[in-house]
Amino acid sequence: MVAVEAVPLRRIEPPAHGSSTHTTIPHRRSLDPSTPMVTSREPAGLRTRQQPSPLQKRTSYRLNTAFFLFGLLNNALYVVILTAALELLPQGVPTGLVSFANIFPALIAKAVWPYLLRGRVRYTRRVWSCAGLSFVGMLLVSFFPALTMRLLGISLASFSSGLGELTFLQLSTRYAPKHRSGALTASAAASAGIETNFAGDAVGWFASGTGAAGLVGAAAWWVVRPLGVQTGMAILSILPGFMVLAYLAVLPSIDQLLHPSPGQAQYAPISTSDDATSPSREQLHDDDEDEAAPLNGAQADTGISSPKDGHGDDDVKVRLSFAEKMTLLRPMLLRYILPLVTVYFAEYTINQGVAPTLIYPLPTSSSHPLLALVVKKLTDYYPLYQLVYQTFVFLSRSSISIFKLPAIPRHLLWLPAVLQTALLMLLASESLYAWFRQSIASPLVIVLICIEGLAGGAAYVSVFYSIGVDEQTHSNPIALPSATDDAIQAEDGEHAYDQSYAMAKKAQEHEFRIGCVGFGDSLGILAASLISMPLQLGLCNAQVAAGRDLCKQA
16 A cells, blocks of 8 residues: 655744735645545644644533533422422322423424424523523412412423523524635544544533533432422522523633634645635624624634624525424434433333332341431432432433543444333333342342433433534635635625525534424333323332232332
8 A cells, every 4th residue: 555645734923914825735636646644534644733832721611510510400390399299289199290391392492493494593692591581480389379370380491491501502602603715624634733623522511511401409408398399499489590690701712723823824625626715605693783794804704603603784685494404303212312302212211210119128227237327217219219310311411522432333223222112111010020030139120220311311411412512514625725715705895795605504404403303202201101190100009919018009
């Protein structure tokens, strides 16, 4: 095999103010046959590598922190309401009513909103709206003890939580590069030391935050619980305000991530198309306001736009039609949505319908010394199961962000669904027939619940990570040095506008793809809540008929 030496990159200095610079690059067919070409498939050929500066690292930490806080604060109130369910309702009202009011509005938000939205997402308004709805909902729960008002408050907070999750997942796609004929591919840019795809980081840390919300939300309620429902809920109603603060003060822009200092070297590739001077094909635009964003320097170089970029007068109006959305939805159903629905249906059926019936005689210090320290009475089993479950959900949702583990490959995303369904059948059969050996039954159930949490969390983070980093790009640029293509675009303004339109449309398609999958977990949870109550009663009655009545005592 003949060794190939790569064409070295050179630093491109920005032209002096007022000067006109046009770099002529040889047509790919006019290159000397003996001169090798470096494509994005061979990132090792890029000789120049820039290590992230301390400022870039700090900016990346800000991105990770912001999305972790988004996941934590957006989901924490959902957990608080479930934890406090018994104390929010009058005596005799089933807690399943709280569960329904806490999940159904979120399902509506995630299932309907992506199809109702026409045009760009206005992220700033969305974040403020979600925070405001949560705040009002918590105040209704706090200051109005009537059942109707509390259910209304829970529903508002639930709708806000669902819309918030949808919003932040869509926001993460704005940190993914949208490649064009004048931009480096992600692999080539990374090999040059220019990391451009931050969507995976954003999704990973958001998922980690949602996992932490299960632990933090439950702990927060137990901290304020001695103050009573009114004071405790009023205190927790300020949490959404920190979500707005994280968005405004912590979240960095793409400009800050890629160009922390002026004069940083910029590299641009040549298109593999026959027309080496072909202008860009895609562009992202800001979503916070109605006005479209202009192409600034950073956007032109990277093909990425920030949710916090400025705005201009050169509007690029893009609206996906319902037919286009259906076309985007169809391939997502079997690959992403159905696995997520299956995982969460099995997971929450275990949590709400089966786990409450898995009650065993109290452990002794001689047989299970560690378990005996935690389980003092029969009613301690279920809270222990939930604590173990939430802990391992957090660990698995943090697998990409904290533990730096790879996501589940796209072709294996059905694996957690199959595993979760098998766990449901196994634990339901144990509840019915008690076929686990008595000496290991309770520890074995705890281990299986650990696996349940790992499977559910891994499915969530892997599905959204896969969509977040899936750029749906078919171009294959050659990584050679070139000037920016601003001058080329200026030669053909109409063509540049068409290409900017294509970029903006691609950004909206990416947002819709990740948004349309978001209702999968809520749909699975809602379906599980509808069958869990009769399932729990049926399993417990079967145990009593078999002479085991511990489920009635717990």
